[in-house]
Amino acid sequence: MTPNATPQRLNPFALISEFYHLIREWVIPLIVLLISLIPVFMKHHLTALIPVLIIAVIVIFLVPASLRYWYFKFALEPASLVIYSGIFNHQINHIPYQRIQSVNQTQWAFLKPFHLVTISVETAGHSDTDRPEAVLSAVKASIYDQLVAAQQQAMSQPTDTTPTPPNYTINRRDLREFAMTSPAFLSVLVVLLAGFGKLSERTKQQLINWAFSSAKQLNVFVILGSAIAILAVFYLGSIITLILTYYGFNLTRQGDHLIIRRGWFKERQTEIAIDRIQAIRLKQPLVRHWLHLVTVQLIVISNDHQDDDAANVIIMPVIKQAAVNDFLATFFPQLPSLQFTRNHDRRNFWLNWRNYLLGSALVILPLTLFWRPWGSLSLAILFITLPMASFHSHATTAQVLTPRYLLVSNSDWFTRSDYLFQRHHVQTLQLRTSLWLQKRHYGHLTLQFRAGQHGKKKAFNYLPAAQLQAIRTWYDR
Amino acid sequence: MPKTAAKHLPKTIRIVWIWTSLLVALGGVILAGGSWLLGAWFAPTFWHVIAVILLVLTLIITIIDLAFVNYRWQFNTYLVNPRQFELHDGYFFRKQTVIPIAQIQNIKLEQGPLLRTKNLQAITLVTAASSHKIAGIPTAESEQFKTLVMTLAQEARDDA
Incomplete structure (x- = not known):
């Protein structure tokens, strides 16, 4: 008999999370309401009432939040986790321990002193909601251990198969290296550009005019200096965020599960069943590639589509290229050893460069013709095509390692990815070529595999026909 | 593994493809006719231009479709x-x-x-x-x- 078999409520701190979720659902109508009411209040000189209104809204929202909290109960019964919910429409959800695929745990820093955690439970079932099968916000940390123990007992799995389970904890130096070599800060620029695109035409024009008129008064060094300063701020910000999210990163293997712990302000614990892994991805953004550093990710099946990272789980933030094999061998003893190779095929390079040149011509031509004189600045794109084609063609390789494993790599915007596939995880294999490419004995390879909730494809272009044939034979076996 | 030869789809599938593209063409012609008729009520130039564009597009798509029926069958x-x-x-x-x-x-x-x-x-x-x-x-x-x-x-x- 498991303890906690009688239905119990969550810790009162869960009320905060309930309230937060409710406010988040209603945030847009609320803001619209407030903004539309402001002119009315101004007109009748009732501005003093605005704080009262805000307090009223909070109180109104507290009522359903506390009702939801009051009617939410859970119990760890001998065979299943049972969840009672619903105010008018009472729901009871039984989740048998055998059906639980993973139990994840997160902990906010401010709940640490109270030993409270948030547990989310995933099953293989396809639910239409955006959330995992069950979320227990703010429960005692011991509940997590009980749940994991119950699940492992149900799967009749010994907790420890190896005498010392493999374990890795990140050290300060690696964490610093990981944060400093990440290109994440560049994505802030992309977000800003996207935001700029969303503005109305007039605002855009005003912004551009303002930028040009103020640029005329300043000298080049000031402009360059402030651009560099802004980038530096983004860079620092991304370093701090990454250090906080990967603080104390720890990976262990327990039987058929990997357990990942990380984070400072919000501590997360994720559990991954080995049989959900579809591929191993070794990722190298440009800077890490230069420094011979690798990030190891797992591509897994997951039901959680709220979280984009759920399909790509980092199991090793940063490691020296030479040490990758040792690392993989500790956690996955059955894997063959890998070698990072570069493709020195001249033809692959020329074909890629040709495509990049044609692609950039589509952007450059209209810009230079119709937006004089500034459009000609787009000619600068031509200078990027050469290193891009060279990086891309160097990164495109494919090797059959053993009758079971295939290592293929490609690149995406100066980020090289090597994928290690097991044969039965490749759902379909596609070979493409054209009449002209076939005469030169070249073709493309596309692999389809499961990732996240659905499928994904990856293409590896301009590979020699002999190599493609070898992969085909490997897959046919 | 025994090697079997690749099979073509049955020849009758070509008739199905021809009829499909003729039906699509008919749909295009009906749409074009509809917008020509709309021109009788208001904005004649606009609707007539739309009708001509629809007709030309339908014609081009149908011709290409019909021309490739044999190709599709042969290489599928x-x-x-x-x-x-x-x-x-x-x-x-x-x-x-x-x-x-x-x-x-x-x-x-x-x-x-x-x-x-x-x-x-x-x-x-x-x-x-x-x-x-x-x-x-x-x-x-x-x-x-x-x-x-x-x-x-x-x-x-x-x-x-």
Whole structure:
């Protein structure tokens, strides 16, 4: 008999999370309401009432939040986790321990002193909601251990198969290296550009005019200096965020599960069943590639589509290229050893460069013709095509390692990815070529595999026909 | 592994394709006629230009479609063996798709009114990551096909 078999409520701190979720659902109508009411209040000189209104809204929202909290109960019964919910429409959800695929745990820093955690439970079932099968916000940390123990007992799995389970904890130096070599800060620029695109035409024009008129008064060094300063701020910000999210990163293997712990302000614990892994991805953004550093990710099946990272789980933030094999061998003893190779095929390079040149011509031509004189600045794109084609063609390789494993790599915007596939995880294999490419004995390879909730494809272009044939034979076996 | 030769779709599928593109053309002509008629009520220039564009597009698409019916039939082949499905597609741009039977999650058989007149069925093979369609094979054969795939899938799963 498991303890906690009688239905119990969550810790009162869960009320905060309930309230937060409710406010988040209603945030847009609320803001619209407030903004539309402001002119009315101004007109009748009732501005003093605005704080009262805000307090009223909070109180109104507290009522359903506390009702939801009051009617939410859970119990760890001998065979299943049972969840009672619903105010008018009472729901009871039984989740048998055998059906639980993973139990994840997160902990906010401010709940640490109270030993409270948030547990989310995933099953293989396809639910239409955006959330995992069950979320227990703010429960005692011991509940997590009980749940994991119950699940492992149900799967009749010994907790420890190896005498010392493999374990890795990140050290300060690696964490610093990981944060400093990440290109994440560049994505802030992309977000800003996207935001700029969303503005109305007039605002855009005003912004551009303002930028040009103020640029005329300043000298080049000031402009360059402030651009560099802004980038530096983004860079620092991304370093701090990454250090906080990967603080104390720890990976262990327990039987058929990997357990990942990380984070400072919000501590997360994720559990991954080995049989959900579809591929191993070794990722190298440009800077890490230069420094011979690798990030190891797992591509897994997951039901959680709220979280984009759920399909790509980092199991090793940063490691020296030479040490990758040792690392993989500790956690996955059955894997063959890998070698990072570069493709020195001249033809692959020329074909890629040709495509990049044609692609950039589509952007450059209209810009230079119709937006004089500034459009000609787009000619600068031509200078990027050469290193891009060279990086891309160097990164495109494919090797059959053993009758079971295939290592293929490609690149995406100066980020090289090597994928290690097991044969039965490749759902379909596609070979493409054209009449002209076939005469030169070249073709493309596309692999389809499961990732996240659905499928994904990856293409590896301009590979020699002999190599493609070898992969085909490997897959046919 | 016994090597079987790639099979063409039945020749009658070409008639189905021709009728399909003629029906699409008819739809295009009706739309064009409709917008010409709208021109009688208001904004005549605008609706007449739209009508002409629709008509020209329909004509071009239909001509290309009809011209490639033979090409499509000639270079659209499939083959099944106890382990996998293979679909071949195209001559200028060639595509070869290998779908192991062990990976097939389910098979969908479809028959629209046009396929029914020629007694054909379209087959969709669904894996966990993708789906692939064979435009049409004789109904009798497709039933055999389905049973074959189902038993092979079962065996493949039992072996695993």
